[in-house]
Amino acid sequence: MKPERTPGRYIREEDLRRLPGVIEYKPVARYSYSAGQALSEFLRGLKEGRILGKLCPSCRRVLVPPRVYCEFCFIHTTEWVEVPGTGVVETAVVSYIGTARERLEKPEIIGVIRLDAPGYREGSFDFAGLFHRLCGVTEDDVKSGRVIGMRVRPRWRPPEERRGSMLDIECFEPVQP
Amino acid sequence: MSLWKKSRVVDVIHVEGRMETEKYVYTPGLAGVKVAEALIEGKIMGVRCGGELYIPAKTYCPDHSEGELVEVRGPWVIKSYTIVYEDMYGEKLDKPVVVALLGIEGARGGLIHYVDVDPDKVRIGLKVEPVFKPREERRGLITDIMFFKPVEHS
Amino acid sequence: MKPNIFVKDKVAIVGAGLTLFRRRLLETPRELAWEAAREALNSAGLTLKDIDCIVVGSAPDAFDGIHMKGEYLADGSGGFNKPLVRVFVGGGTGVMVPAVAWWHVASGLCKTVLAVGEEKMSHAYPHPQGVFAYIWDPILERPLGPNLIWIFALEMRRYMHVCKASKEDIALVSVKNKRNALDHPAAQAAANITVDDVLKSEVLVWPVQLLDISPVSDGAAALVLASESVARRVTDTPVWVEGIGVTTDNTHWFNRDLAYPRYLEYAARMAYKMAGIERPWKEIDVAEPYDPFDYKELHHIEGLMLARRCEAPKLLREGYFDRSGELPTSPSGGLLGVGNPIAAAGVMKVAELFWQLRYEAGARQVKKPVHKAVANAWGDLMQVGTVVVLST
Numbered sequence A: 001m002k003p004e005r006t007p008g009r010y011i012r013e014e015d016l017r018r019l020p021g022v023i024e025y026k027p028v029a030r031y032s033y034s035a036g037q038a039l040s041e042f043l044r045g046l047k048e049g050r051i052l053g054k055l056c057p058s059c060r061r062v063l064v065p066p067r068v069y070c071e072f073c074f075i076h077t078t079e080w081v082e083v084p085g086t087g088v089v090e091t092a093v094v095s096y097i098g099t100a101r102e103r104l105e106k107p108e109i110i111g112v113i114r115l116d117a118p119g120y121r122e123g124s125f126d127f128a129g130l131f132h133r134l135c136g137v138t139e140d141d142v143k144s145g146r147v148i149g150m151r152v153r154p155r156w157r158p159p160e161e162r163r164g165s166m167l168d169i170e171c172f173e174p175v176q177p
Numbered sequence B: 001m002s003l004w005k006k007s008r009v010v011d012v013i014h015v016e017g018r019m020e021t022e023k024y025v026y027t028p029g030l031a032g033v034k035v036a037e038a039l040i041e042g043k044i045m046g047v048r049c050g051g052e053l054y055i056p057a058k059t060y061c062p063d064h065s066e067g068e069l070v071e072v073r074g075p076w077v078i079k080s081y082t083i084v085y086e087d088m089y090g091e092k093l094d095k096p097v098v099v100a101l102l103g104i105e106g107a108r109g110g111l112i113h114y115v116d117v118d119p120d121k122v123r124i125g126l127k128v129e130p131v132f133k134p135r136e137e138r139r140g141l142i143t144d145i146m147f148f149k150p151v152e153h154s
Numbered sequence C: 001m002k003p004n005i006f007v008k009d010k011v012a013i014v015g016a017g018l019t020l021f022r023r024r025l026l027e028t029p030r031e032l033a034w035e036a037a038r039e040a041l042n043s044a045g046l047t048l049k050d051i052d053c054i055v056v057g058s059a060p061d062a063f064d065g066i067h068m069k070g071e072y073l074a075d076g077s078g079g080f081n082k083p084l085v086r087v088f089v090g091g092g093t094g095v096m097v098p099a100v101a102w103w104h105v106a107s108g109l110c111k112t113v114l115a116v117g118e119e120k121m122s123h124a125y126p127h128p129q130g131v132f133a134y135i136w137d138p139i140l141e142r143p144l145g146p147n148l149i150w151i152f153a154l155e156m157r158r159y160m161h162v163c164k165a166s167k168e169d170i171a172l173v174s175v176k177n178k179r180n181a182l183d184h185p186a187a188q189a190a191a192n193i194t195v196d197d198v199l200k201s202e203v204l205v206w207p208v209q210l211l212d213i214s215p216v217s218d219g220a221a222a223l224v225l226a227s228e229s230v231a232r233r234v235t236d237t238p239v240w241v242e243g244i245g246v247t248t249d250n251t252h253w254f255n256r257d258l259a260y261p262r263y264l265e266y267a268a269r270m271a272y273k274m275a276g277i278e279r280p281w282k283e284i285d286v287a288e289p290y291d292p293f294d295y296k297e298l299h300h301i302e303g304l305m306l307a308r309r310c311e312a313p314k315l316l317r318e319g320y321f322d323r324s325g326e327l328p329t330s331p332s333g334g335l336l337g338v339g340n341p342i343a344a345a346g347v348m349k350v351a352e353l354f355w356q357l358r359y360e361a362g363a364r365q366v367k368k369p370v371h372k373a374v375a376n377a378w379g380d381l382m383q384v385g386t387v388v389v390l391s392t
C-alpha cells in the first residue's frame, strides 16, 4: 500500500518542553492601515449615521462597501449614493469562540446582510452587503433558520460615540413590522 | 491616467493595527536537536556530505542525501565583517558592534556571530575562538556562544 | 473537444511522497519538505540531479512563523541552482502546486518538476486560529473581532438553508472521511465515529462543531511531474495531468451568495474542457474534493459538477460517495481524516488520486475500476478554486 513510508517524528507538548534548542518568540508588528479613498469616505459616512455606496456608471450597481473601481466592469466608479441601510439577512451564525479560539462568555450572533441597493436583480448571486453582528435575534432564530431572510436595519451608536469605524454600527436589528 | 486624476482625493483615514500572536514555539528539528545538545557541551557542529564539510549543520546535503553531523573545531577566521552603529530602531549604539561571517579552513559556509574586538583592529583573516556562556546557562541556542574573540598570541 | 491552450509537452505525475501528518512534528518546515521530496523522488526512482525545476507551495507565512517561506523552504525542497517558484493561494495552494508544476512542463520550460507542499501549524500559540486574524480586512472586518471559522459557518449555514441540508447530512461527511483515513498511514484524525459524535462535539461557531473541522497539522507532501518522454522512460504507469483550472471569485466575500461555489465551477469547467470531459458526473471515477470542513466536501462535489446542486447530501446518505460507491470521494480520508497541513493537504489529495489510478492504494483502493479522477482545493478568503484532472 502506498505511501510505503511516512517519515516524521511526532512530539507531544510535554516532550517538546524537554527538548534542547526550542525557540520561543513573540512577534509584534505595528501597522497604520490606510483605509484608502473609498473606505475613508465610507467611514466618515458611518460617523454621520449614513451607509454610502459607490455607483458604477456602466452596470449601474451601487457597490457597498464602496470601492473606487467596479470589479465587474473594471472601470472607475463615480457618484456616491447613500443606501437606506435596510436589507435582509443572507446567512447568520452563533459564535461561541473569540479570535484566538478562546471561549466567549456570551455567544455572539454574526451575519451577512444583503442591503437594499440599486442595480441588482432580485435574488442575484452578487449583491451589496455587509458583514456584522446581529442583535434582537435569538440563538434559536439562527438555528431554526427564522433569521434568514429577516428584514434588518442598522442600530447606530449615539453620535458622540462614533469614531468613523465599522463599530459605529452596533449591530443590525430586525425591522419591526 | 492615474487614479488621483479621476477620483476626488479625500483625506485618507488610517487605522492603527498590529500583527501579533502570544508566541511561536519553534521545534529545533532533526539536526537541530543534536546541534543544540552539542552547544550545551560547548561544541559546534557541521555536516559532512561526501568529501565536503558544511557549516552550519543541517539534516540534509546539497544533493538531498542525508548528511553526517560532525563536530567542527577551530581555528575560526573572519571571512567578512560589518560594524554596526545603530540598533534596529535606528538608535545610536553606545559602542559599535562587530558582526562577522566566521569560517574554518576546509569547510564551506560558516556562522554569523558577534566578535568582541576593537572595530579598528578587525580584519579579514583574523583568527577567533568562541566564548560560551557558563554551562548552566546554556539552552542549546546559538546565543549559548556569547561572542567570538581574537585568539591570544602566546 | 480540443484543449483550449497550446500545450508543448504532455505532463504526467510519476512519483509521490508524504510525511506523517500530526499536530507537532519535531522536524523544521524545511526538514519536512526534504522528507516528503525524498519520498517522492525515491518513489519515481529519480534523484535531485534528474530534476529541472522546483515548485514550492505554502500557505500564510504567519503559520510557520517564518517570513519568505518560499526561500526558507527552497533548499529542503531541492531548490538551489535551479528555477524555483513559491505558490500561495491560501487553502487553494495544495492543488495550485501541481497546476503550476504542470505549466512548467507543459510549456516546455522544464522536463521534470519536483512539487512540494508544506505547512507547520503547530508553531503558533495559543492556537493558529489567532494568526488567521490577520487575513481579515483591517477596516471592514477586523474591528468585529472575527474568528476564521465565522466565514465558514456563515457559508455552511447558507448552504444548509438553500439546500435544506441538515446538520446530520453534513456530519456524515466527517464520519465517512475519518473512517476512510483509518487505512491511511499518515493519518492524524482517523476514527470510527458516528453522526451523533459530531453533533455532540464542542460547538465552536454554530453550525460548525469541533468534529466538522479538520485538525491543526504539521506535514509535507510532494509530487514529481515529468514530460511525456521522461515519464514513459521512468514508469510504465504514468498518471497524466489532463486538465487544470484556476479561478478567483470576488474578494468581497459578503457581496455574493455563499450557497454555491461559483469559483469552483469556473475552475472545473476550465479543467474539464482541457481534459475533454463533457459530463463529469459520468466520466469521473474517483474524486478528492477539498474537505477542510465537512460541508465543504458536499459544496465542492456540487461545484465540481459531480452532483446536481443540493443533491450531494442525498447521494451521500445513499452511499454513492463511499469507497464502494459509484463515485468515491476522499478515499484517502481527506483533510478531515488524514489532517490539514494546508498546502500539503491539497498535494496529499492529488497524491491519493495518483495512487488510486495506479491501483496502489491498498486498503484504500476504491472498489470500481478507475480511469479519470479530479481533485480540488479552495482558499484565500473563500474565493480561490484550483482543480486538477488526472487520467491513466
Ligand SMILES: [Zn+2]
Pocket: A056, A057, A058, A059, A060, A061, A070, A071, A072, A073, A074
Ligand atoms: Zn460595473
